[in-house]
Amino acid sequence: MRARLLRLAHQLRESYWFVPTVMAVGALLLAAGMVWLDSHHATQWMDRLPWLYAARPDGARSLLSSIGGSMIGVAGTTFSVTIAAVVYASGQYGPRLLSNFMSDRGNQVTLGTFIATFLYSLVVVRTIRSPGEAAGEAAFVPQLAVLVGVLLVLCSIAVLIYFIHHVPSRIHINSVIERIGDSLLKEIDERFPVFVGKALDQRDDDRIPDAFRPDASTTAIERRAGIRAKHTGYIQLIDEDALICAARESKLVLRLQYQSGDFVHRGSILVEAWPGDALEDEAQTALRAAFAIGSRRTGMQDLRFLIDELVEIAARALSPGVNDPFTANSCLDWLGAALSDLARRDLPSRLRADDDGELRVIAHPLTFAGFIDRGFGALAQYASADMIAGKRFLAALGDVALSCGAASRVAILAKQASQFRDLADGALKGSNRDAVLDRADELLRALAQPDYRRRLRDSQAWLGGTA
Structure with missing residues (x-):
C-alpha cells in the first residue's frame, strides 16, 4: 500500500492538473471569505482611503469582468505555449523527457494563478448589487474582495513575466541536462549505501x-x-x-x-x-x-532510467542528422560527475538482513561495472565516431578514475577506455583518429600505474578539457 501511495504522490507531482486544481479551490474559498468579511462591515476603514474605495457597483462589476475575461484568455495562451514547448522538447530531446516538463512546478503554478484569478473574479462579481436591483435590499459592493482581486491581477502580471522567462530557459538543452544530472546525483545520495534492510x-x-x-x-x-x-x-x-x-x-x-x-x-x-x-x-x-x-519508467528508484536519459540525449546529439557534439559533451560531464560520486561509495550487498541479523532478502547485485557499462558503455559507439565527443568521453573516464580508491574499479575504467580506443580506431580517420588515440593511450598509461591519481592530476590540462 505504501508503494502505491508513493507512486500516487509522484504522479500528482508530474500531473498538470493537481496544482491548478488546488489553487482554483483556494481561490473559491478566498472569494467566499472576502465577501463574508465585506458583508459583515469589516471594510469600513477603507472609506477613509478614497484611492482604495470602489465607489460604484457598475465600476466594480466592470473591473472584475475585465479581470475575469482577460485571465481566462491569458490562461489559454499560457496552456498553448506550454504544450508547444513540450511538443518541441519531446521531439528534440526524446519522448521520455516529457515527464520532466509536465512535472515543472513553474508551469503548473502559472496556469493555476490565471485560473484562480479568473474563478475569484467570477465568484465576486456575482455578489455585486446595484441600487434597486433587488427589492428591499441595499446596494452592495464587496470593497475588500475587489481590492484583493486587483492584487491578484498584479500577482498574475508578475507570474506572466516569470513565465515568459521560464519557458525558454527550461527548454534550453543545458537546463534539461542539468535537471536530469541533479536528479541522478540526488538519487545516488539517497540510495547508497542504504538499501533494503x-x-x-x-x-x-x-x-x-x-x-x-x-x-x-x-x-x-x-x-x-x-x-x-x-x-x-x-x-x-x-x-x-x-x-x-x-x-x-x-x-x-x-x-x-x-x-x-x-x-x-x-x-x-x-x-x-x-x-x-x-x-x-x-x-x-x-x-x-x-x-x-x-505504464512507464520513472526516476523514483531507477538510477538506470536517469542514466538512460542522459545517454539518449547524447546519442541523439551525435546522430548524423543532428551532429551536435557539444550537447553530448554536457551529458558526458554530468554522467562523469554522477559516476564519480558513485565511485566514492560502497555499493550494497545483495544479501539484506532484518534488525535481528537474519537473512530476509536476496536482491539483484548492484555493481560499479554495471553502472559504467550503462552509461559510458552505451555511449561509446556514438562518441567514438566524433573527435570532440571522444576526447570528452576519455576526460570523463579519467575524472571518474580520480574518485576511485579500489584497484578493481580502476581496472573496470581501464577496460572501458581500451574498448573505446578500439572503437575509435575503426570509426575515425586521419588527424581526428590520432588525437583520440593519443588521449586514450595517455589515459591507459596513467591507469596502469599505482600512482594513477597523481598522473591524472598532472595531466589535468587535458583531463578537464576545454569549454
Whole structure:
C-alpha cells in the first residue's frame, strides 16, 4: 500500500492538473471569505482611503469582468505555449523527457494563478448589487474582495513575466541536462549505501538457502513459492521496508526477480519465497503490494532510467542528422560527475538482513561495472565516431578514475577506455583518429600505474578539457 501511495504522490507531482486544481479551490474559498468579511462591515476603514474605495457597483462589476475575461484568455495562451514547448522538447530531446516538463512546478503554478484569478473574479462579481436591483435590499459592493482581486491581477502580471522567462530557459538543452544530472546525483545520495534492510557481507553466501543456490536440487526448488504480478507494466517503486517486514513476520527468505525499472507482465513472478509452505495469503498480498507498477519508467528508484536519459540525449546529439557534439559533451560531464560520486561509495550487498541479523532478502547485485557499462558503455559507439565527443568521453573516464580508491574499479575504467580506443580506431580517420588515440593511450598509461591519481592530476590540462 505504501508503494502505491508513493507512486500516487509522484504522479500528482508530474500531473498538470493537481496544482491548478488546488489553487482554483483556494481561490473559491478566498472569494467566499472576502465577501463574508465585506458583508459583515469589516471594510469600513477603507472609506477613509478614497484611492482604495470602489465607489460604484457598475465600476466594480466592470473591473472584475475585465479581470475575469482577460485571465481566462491569458490562461489559454499560457496552456498553448506550454504544450508547444513540450511538443518541441519531446521531439528534440526524446519522448521520455516529457515527464520532466509536465512535472515543472513553474508551469503548473502559472496556469493555476490565471485560473484562480479568473474563478475569484467570477465568484465576486456575482455578489455585486446595484441600487434597486433587488427589492428591499441595499446596494452592495464587496470593497475588500475587489481590492484583493486587483492584487491578484498584479500577482498574475508578475507570474506572466516569470513565465515568459521560464519557458525558454527550461527548454534550453543545458537546463534539461542539468535537471536530469541533479536528479541522478540526488538519487545516488539517497540510495547508497542504504538499501533494503541491513547489509550482510558478501562472504555470507553460505547463509543463502539451498533452494536459491545455482546447484539446488529438485526437492529444494519445490520448496520455493512465487508471488506473481497482477498487472502489466514497469516496476516504478519497491517498498523495501514492506518486504523486510513481511518476510520477518512470516519467517521467509525472499529473492527478488526484478528491480525498479524492469518490465513485468501479468503472471510474472515478482519475488520467490522460501520456505513456500510458510507463505500465507496475507503475506502474498503484502508482498505483492510492495511493488508499484505503472505504464512507464520513472526516476523514483531507477538510477538506470536517469542514466538512460542522459545517454539518449547524447546519442541523439551525435546522430548524423543532428551532429551536435557539444550537447553530448554536457551529458558526458554530468554522467562523469554522477559516476564519480558513485565511485566514492560502497555499493550494497545483495544479501539484506532484518534488525535481528537474519537473512530476509536476496536482491539483484548492484555493481560499479554495471553502472559504467550503462552509461559510458552505451555511449561509446556514438562518441567514438566524433573527435570532440571522444576526447570528452576519455576526460570523463579519467575524472571518474580520480574518485576511485579500489584497484578493481580502476581496472573496470581501464577496460572501458581500451574498448573505446578500439572503437575509435575503426570509426575515425586521419588527424581526428590520432588525437583520440593519443588521449586514450595517455589515459591507459596513467591507469596502469599505482600512482594513477597523481598522473591524472598532472595531466589535468587535458583531463578537464576545454569549454
